[in-house]
Amino acid sequence: MADIRKKQMASETTEAQIAVHWREEEYYYPSAKFIGQANLTDPGIVERFSEKNYPECFREYADLLSWDKYWDTTLDTSDPPFWKWFVGGKINASYNCVDRHLAKHKNKAALIFVPELEAEAPVSVTYRELYVRVNEFAALLRDFCGLKSGDRVTIHMPMVPELPITMLACARLGVIHSVVFGGFSGEACGMRIADSGSHVLITMDGYYRNGKLLEHKAAADISLDIAKKEGQVVDKVLVWRRHAGKNASASPFVKARDFWVDELLPNYSGQIVPPVPMDSEAPLFLMYTSGSTGKPKGCQHRTGGYLAYVTGTSKYIQDIHPEDVYWCMADIGWITGHSYIVYGPLALAATSVIYEGVPTYPDAGRVWRIAERLDVNIFHTSPTAIRMLRKAGHDEPSKYNYHFKHMTTVGEPIEPEVWRWYYETVGKREAVIADTWWQTENGGFLCSTKPALDPMKPGSAGPGMPGIYAAIYDENHQEVAAGSGKAGNICIRNPWPGIMQTIWGDRDRFVAQYYAKYCKNRNSKDWHDWPYFAADGAVLAVDGYFRILGRVDDVINVAGHRLGTKEIESACLTVPEVAEAAVVPVVDEIKGRVPEVYIALQPGLVASPEIVDKVNKVIETMIGKIARPRRILIVPDMPKTRSGKLMRRVLAAVSNNMSTGDISTLANPDAVEKVREMAQGKESVALADGPEDLKKFGTED
Ligand code: WTA
Numbered sequence: 001m002a003d004i005r006k007k008q009m010a011s012e013t014t015e016a017q018i019a020v021h022w023r024e025e026e027y028y029y030p031s032a033k034f035i036g037q038a039n040l041t042d043p044g045i046v047e048r049f050s051e052k053n054y055p056e057c058f059r060e061y062a063d064l065l066s067w068d069k070y071w072d073t074t075l076d077t078s079d080p081p082f083w084k085w086f087v088g089g090k091i092n093a094s095y096n097c098v099d100r101h102l103a104k105h106k107n108k109a110a111l112i113f114v115p116e117l118e119a120e121a122p123v124s125v126t127y128r129e130l131y132v133r134v135n136e137f138a139a140l141l142r143d144f145c146g147l148k149s150g151d152r153v154t155i156h157m158p159m160v161p162e163l164p165i166t167m168l169a170c171a172r173l174g175v176i177h178s179v180v181f182g183g184f185s186g187e188a189c190g191m192r193i194a195d196s197g198s199h200v201l202i203t204m205d206g207y208y209r210n211g212k213l214l215e216h217k218a219a220a221d222i223s224l225d226i227a228k229k230e231g232q233v234v235d236k237v238l239v240w241r242r243h244a245g246k247n248a249s250a251s252p253f254v255k256a257r258d259f260w261v262d263e264l265l266p267n268y269s270g271q272i273v274p275p276v277p278m279d280s281e282a283p284l285f286l287m288y289t290s291g292s293t294g295k296p297k298g299c300q301h302r303t304g305g306y307l308a309y310v311t312g313t314s315k316y317i318q319d320i321h322p323e324d325v326y327w328c329m330a331d332i333g334w335i336t337g338h339s340y341i342v343y344g345p346l347a348l349a350a351t352s353v354i355y356e357g358v359p360t361y362p363d364a365g366r367v368w369r370i371a372e373r374l375d376v377n378i379f380h381t382s383p384t385a386i387r388m389l390r391k392a393g394h395d396e397p398s399k400y401n402y403h404f405k406h407m408t409t410v411g412e413p414i415e416p417e418v419w420r421w422y423y424e425t426v427g428k429r430e431a432v433i434a435d436t437w438w439q440t441e442n443g444g445f446l447c448s449t450k451p452a453l454d455p456m457k458p459g460s461a462g463p464g465m466p467g468i469y470a471a472i473y474d475e476n477h478q479e480v481a482a483g484s485g486k487a488g489n490i491c492i493r494n495p496w497p498g499i500m501q502t503i504w505g506d507r508d509r510f511v512a513q514y515y516a517k518y519c520k521n522r523n524s525k526d527w528h529d530w531p532y533f534a535a536d537g538a539v540l541a542v543d544g545y546f547r548i549l550g551r552v553d554d555v556i557n558v559a560g561h562r563l564g565t566k567e568i569e570s571a572c573l574t575v576p577e578v579a580e581a582a583v584v585p586v587v588d589e590i591k592g593r594v595p596e597v598y599i600a601l602q603p604g605l606v607a608s609p610e611i612v613d614k615v616n617k618v619i620e621t622m623i624g625k626i627a628r629p630r631r632i633l634i635v636p637d638m639p640k641t642r643s644g645k646l647m648r649r650v651l652a653a654v655s656n657n658m659s660t661g662d663i664s665t666l667a668n669p670d671a672v673e674k675v676r677e678m679a680q681g682k683e684s685v686a687l688a689d690g691p692e693d694l695k696k697f698g699t700e701d
Helices: 002-010 015-020 032-037 044-048 056-062 093-097 099-105 127-143 162-173 186-196 217-229 261-268 304-316 335-347 366-374 383-392 416-426 507-514 565-572 609-622 648-655 669-680
Strands: 073-076 084-087 109-114 123-126 152-156 176-179 200-204 206-209 212-215 236-240 258-260 283-289 297-302 325-328 351-355 378-381 406-410 432-436 470-473 488-492 532-540 546-551 555-558 561-564 578-588 592-601 632-634
Touching: 056 073, 056 304, 084 304, 093 099, 093 162, 093 304, 093 335, 099 127, 109 127, 109 366, 123 127, 127 162, 127 261, 152 162, 152 186, 152 217, 162 176, 162 283, 162 335, 162 351, 176 186, 186 217, 186 283, 186 297, 186 609, 200 217, 217 236, 236 261, 258 261, 283 335, 297 304, 304 335, 325 335, 325 366, 335 351, 351 366, 383 416, 406 416, 416 432, 470 532, 507 532, 546 555, 555 578, 555 592, 561 565, 565 578, 565 592, 565 609, 578 609, 578 648, 592 609, 609 632, 632 669, 648 669
Parallel strands: 109 351, 152 176, 152 200, 176 283, 200 236, 236 258, 325 351, 325 378, 378 406, 406 432, 592 632
Antiparallel strands: 073 084, 109 123, 206 212, 283 297, 470 488, 488 532, 532 546, 555 561, 578 592
16 A cells, blocks of 8 residues: 555656545544544444434534523424424524633633734634623624614625624624625625625725735625615625724725724623524524526525534534634635634634634745644644645644644545645644535535544545435435445435525525435425435445545535636626636646636627636626636637537536547537647647546536
8 A cells, every 4th residue: 555655656646636546545543642632532422323313313412502492303304305403492603602601711712813914913802802892793783783683694804803703793683694705706795795685784994815905895885786786775884994093995985874893883882782592493694605507595504403513513523622722724704614613613612713814925834833823733724725835835834833633624625645744744643634525505514534533544534424324326316335436426315403494585496406306205204305415426435434526516616615617607798799608627736626718709709818808807806816717718619519508528628638528429529629729739638537527517508
């Protein structure tokens, strides 16, 4: 085994190719030191969460919380697949993340904010201070904005402590928050405001990124215009200030609409807002994510089940104890940040670190300096960040005196070589690694090793989590056997407390997207008939470990961020010169995948750099910089089937130098050759093989 690995390394295989030519990897084992202190060391958990104890097993997670009223039904399956959890219970998420820790931990840091500029010292927010700030802001939301339980609020903010404060203030009132990733454009934010029906937008004047103070409030003005066009009027915009006494934004304030939070807050000084006991099933938040169609969908998460699930998994899989300093580098604007920066860690009274900026700013040692300075012992990030840090400073971690006991990787498949660098160099062979596979829709982890109980296997997420019965099905609805080496669709056979309730305002789409494919009987009220379809390809090894291959739908996972190809295509089609647009994923050494755009122009028009420029700009303004394509290729003709369907799979093959397969049945096979020349040059050679997700990529329309 070791020899094979040496050979792999010696042959200078790129990271992407290692993922393709993946083979069985050796196990790595947790240290005695880690096991000695771990929260979860009882192998009996597997039996306790086995199918015969389902669904009552999830009481164990719910019992980690403080309930205003205990529930009477653990799982209600009367309206499949709209499962209900801990029915009859009343609970408040803000109380569970803040108030209940005051007795024991009031002077402990709940949050440590690390500004991007190193000259600015980290700022700690104790649990007591968090309590005061959440209450004051909740009073402002209630009395100044008139918000009450069930209302929606859109939050478009960077990585600052005011973001979790805002979320927890909403949760205190039962107001449903919808946080939009700060890097999304005003347009993208506006569409989400409209869909959620928010009357209030909460934003910030600016924030630091790569050493520069970026203007952010201007996006609010754009988003309000867009929302209005969509029929949603926002009456108040609350603007947090990044620097006391300064204004990072040049955009003018609209009278009676825009307000500085720090000018209003003194009116609510010292006010205490009683946490509203919410129904277990009351929505806690919406999180928009990309799917197969152009429009992002609002994943609606419940209060009781979600909080129970993230708290249980934070305790057992993240191994969070109150004395830990925990740093998750994700953005709070994504689900990982919601579950594993804010709700999970704070429900367990941990110290959660929030870093404002870019991991490599001002140099490749920054992350490790932060870890050393704050004595972080649990670290959580994505393969893209790991690849980036490895490239920028392979040996940097050894220069700093920090010690992680636990590290997580999430968001994309991790190549075994990258995993080993994470383990050996970042973790200094001391830390266990949890490769956690899950999605925005899921609330929390679905597959991972149990850190003190299961050995780790580079590149594999591991078995289904306790109480999560995962299986792989093929296109004929047959279960794919473990060890068969065959890839298929990973599904979860049962409901769990963290699963979203529905797509906001679109029950039919919820059923169609996640349950229609493998539902055995639409009339059945038995959950066994309703497997959840995750839209990821996977293989299952004999040891029960799942290796995730990537999306099987039109989603591109760019640096761990989910982008819909259809969203990007719709943006391109708003450029008048563009007749057709096709977006495909291309393998990227650092980001995993990046989008590449093919354009066909309206008849009679000639390709020009100006058109390329327009397309680039429109993608940036309608979605955000994260969606920037690697290339935009204006081609004379798109490959199509005889019935006129656009063949994205062929374009994806061309973009990735893969074999296009049999194209003789296309309406215009010679178009492929022209496209290939444009994309690869005359001398190109197609590789026989490529990543699984690319082979099957794309719908035809
Ligand atoms: C991918 C992020 C491999 C997967 C929490 C999924 C992963 C999508 C892993 C969801 C992992 C997430 N290994 N792939 N450990 N974790 N993915 O909604 O394709 O932003 O469907 O949620 O990321 O992305 P999302």
